[in-house]
Amino acid sequence: MTDDFDPQSRYGRKHAAKLQRAAASARAGAGAGVGSPDDARDPDEPFVGWHFVRSRRWVGYFAIAVVFAIVCALFGMWQWDRRNEAVRQNEQVAQNYDHTPVPLDQALPEASSWHDEQEWLRVSVTGHYDVDAQLLVRNRVHNGQPGFEVLTPLVTDDGRAFVVDRGWVPTGNAQDAPDHVPAPPSGEVTAVVRLQESEPRIPGRTDPAHTDQVQSVTLSDVAKKVDTPIWTGAYGELASESPAPTEARPLGWERPTADTGLHLSYFIQWFLFAAGGFGFLAYVMVQEYRNLNQDDPEERERAQERQRRKDAKPKTDAEIEDDLIEARRV
Numbered sequence: 001m002t003d004d005f006d007p008q009s010r011y012g013r014k015h016a017a018k019l020q021r022a023a024a025s026a027r028a029g030a031g032a033g034v035g036s037p038d039d040a041r042d043p044d045e046p047f048v049g050w051h052f053v054r055s056r057r058w059v060g061y062f063a064i065a066v067v068f069a070i071v072c073a074l075f076g077m078w079q080w081d082r083r084n085e086a087v088r089q090n091e092q093v094a095q096n097y098d099h100t101p102v103p104l105d106q107a108l109p110e111a112s113s114w115h116d117e118q119e120w121l122r123v124s125v126t127g128h129y130d131v132d133a134q135l136l137v138r139n140r141v142h143n144g145q146p147g148f149e150v151l152t153p154l155v156t157d158d159g160r161a162f163v164v165d166r167g168w169v170p171t172g173n174a175q176d177a178p179d180h181v182p183a184p185p186s187g188e189v190t191a192v193v194r195l196q197e198s199e200p201r202i203p204g205r206t207d208p209a210h211t212d213q214v215q216s217v218t219l220s221d222v223a224k225k226v227d228t229p230i231w232t233g234a235y236g237e238l239a240s241e242s243p244a245p246t247e248a249r250p251l252g253w254e255r256p257t258a259d260t261g262l263h264l265s266y267f268i269q270w271f272l273f274a275a276g277g278f279g280f281l282a283y284v285m286v287q288e289y290r291n292l293n294q295d296d297p298e299e300r301e302r303a304q305e306r307q308r309r310k311d312a313k314p315k316t317d318a319e320i321e322d323d324l325i326e327a328r329r330v
Helices: 013-032 056-096 219-225 263-292 297-312 317-329
Strands: 122-129 135-142 145-155 161-170 189-197 234-242
Touching (some): 122 234, 135 161, 161 189
Parallel strands (some): 161 234
Antiparallel strands (some): 122 145, 122 189, 135 145, 145 161, 189 234
């Protein structure tokens, strides 16, 4: 080994001790004139050349790199799936949001009818609003302000009611309820709504007793509070109603933005992380090869060539500043 090689700078004490034993054994064998330095090499001496990569330690490194790459790939594919879902939703909004209204009994022939591709589909329904069965959905936030969404059953000629979400109203100033809920049109009304699937129950929450409030638009629970049979597969967010109400209706919804988010960027990043893991492993492997084989004449020539190229590069401002500071210290 060369005199300026400090194995402890790159390896642990145990590995350094092996290198030192190997060097001492080689010197002893050469001094005694017995055999060659290779014959006197310590059996525990680390591999030379590229044979060290077959050691148990490096097999473990490879295994860790593979596991890391698999985990990164799984996260990357998860982000890819989320992007595809966002693309699908955008396409569905574009197809359904301004679709010519479909009669309700055609879109939802059964009370429990629902298909995922029907989200945002515009449907028309005619009947009269049952204001006495009107409900308020709690904890609905708009622009950071708490409030309620107003659910009003629209009873059709066949005696069933379709739940219409007429919009959002703010929480009152003095009570946990709206100060005022705008009244819907009276008499026969034709409403155009955009379909939404029944919401799941919120774990750990129940509807406040003896009130007209519910925690979510869970239609199976809404059905228990409405005397008229209702559609339980879907409800509708109000788009328009005719005749128009006599007072301003609750605040409606904005069109969903066509945005796929950062999922594609995250997908690429996760696979770059996987490749970076192997790149780092390759860098460490090369560094260990150079240290274990630094007495090889060919490796010495390569090291000298690397040093010449490094010295030939113009110094950076930081390096010049470091040299000036070191000169002042001397």
